[in-house]
Amino acid sequence: MFYEFTDAGILKNIIRNKSIRKEDLTPVLERVRESLLRKNVAASIAEQVCADTCASLIGKQVDMLESLNKKINAVIRNSLARILSHAESFDLLMQIRAAKAKKIPYTITFVGVNGVGKSTSLSKVASWLLSNGFTVLIAACDTFRAGAVEQLRTHCQRLDVPLYERGYEKDPAKIAQEAILQARHQGIDVVLIDTAGRMQDNEPLMRALSNLVSLNSPDLVLFVGEALVGNDAVDQLQKFDSSLVNLDRRGKKRIIDGIVVSKFDTIDDKVGAILSMVFASGAPVLFIGCGQSYQDLQTPNIENLIDTLLS
Known part of the structure; x- marks a missing residue:
């Protein structure tokens, strides 16, 4: 154009x-x-x-x-x-198939601030994985928010996938570790780890997240960000990245690997948050949530995004 x-x-x-x-x-x-x-x-x-x-x-x-x-x-x-x-250079399906060939569950941890739709985005990714022929286990590691486990249980029932949960007030890092072990024993292909929403400046919660990621070394750490946030996305991503690195006591220096943009259907042509998030982190946008159903998940079309940015 x-x-x-x-x-x-x-x-x-x-x-x-x-x-x-x-x-x-x-x-x-x-x-x-x-x-x-x-x-x-x-x-x-x-x-x-x-x-x-x-x-x-x-x-x-x-x-x-x-x-x-x-x-x-x-x-x-x-x-x-x-x-x-x-x-365009990140092939998630190929990575999952490679892990499956080794009989190792591929693990994805979902992180982000409060209220951006992490659990819903995780459930959409679960549906996408099921449609591609993979088996899925969801780990309920949000042990802070009341109702978080129940929300995931509802999603799991609708998707017909197993849920690993240990209730509330438990160590989320240990819950994730146990879920990954169970998936390995049961031959499940992918473990999706839900985490509590947390503001990027909340050091105790960011330290807990860093511990979960460091202990379990997930194959992919996905940041879920709202399409509506604009400039705030830069601050959120940079602080999540720095917290994962600086608060890690094991020296693994893990950072955000990819991005899920939620609520994309609410912004008309104001698509700049995608550009902001990628620029701030260097991580690719792997999925775009664009509706309420489990099937409302897209992979980004770069040319269409550029057309919209310049229109």
Whole structure:
């Protein structure tokens, strides 16, 4: 898709100077920046995209308005694609099959702040795994929130998958460890570990999460973030990452491996939180939750996301 970021006045300046100068790009980049901010992209990331665009275009020779617009569009799309392309190189199904061939359960831990839909997202991923022919065990390791175990039990009944739980006031790290052992003994393919929601600045809860991850070494740590959060996603992800590393007493230095974006169907075209989360963590977006049913789970379409960001 093609977007107009310049006009005849800017073109005349460029033609007169025979090449693109930084001052020629200033009004163009301001339009790009405003477009990204309107889509809920974090300001720091919008600035980075503009800086990449500027560096790639300065000194280039252009003699037609259409040619200039094409160059600008191509550079911006490439900059966005570099940020978002992590997901395309991550093959989760292949990793699970490799673990299954070794008769080892593949373990996924779901983390995130309060109220973002971790348990619902976990259940959608469970449904997706079932549709791909894998067996699943869900571990109830949210031992803080009243009703968390009961909520998971309802999901498990609807999905017809087993639940490993030990109630409340237990050590969640030990519960996860026991669930993984049970899955191994029963030949279950994948263990999905639910954890308590916690704010990124709550050190006691972040320390408990770091202990769970360090003790059990899950194959994948998935951060569940709301599509609505925008700039807050950067702070959340960076602090979850730093807590997993800095509070780990075993020296494993584990960080977020992937991202699930929840409530994507509530944001219209303000898709910038996805860009913000990937940029902040370097982790790919593996799934996008886009509705209320278990089947409302998508893998990201990079080209469509870029089209929406620039529209």
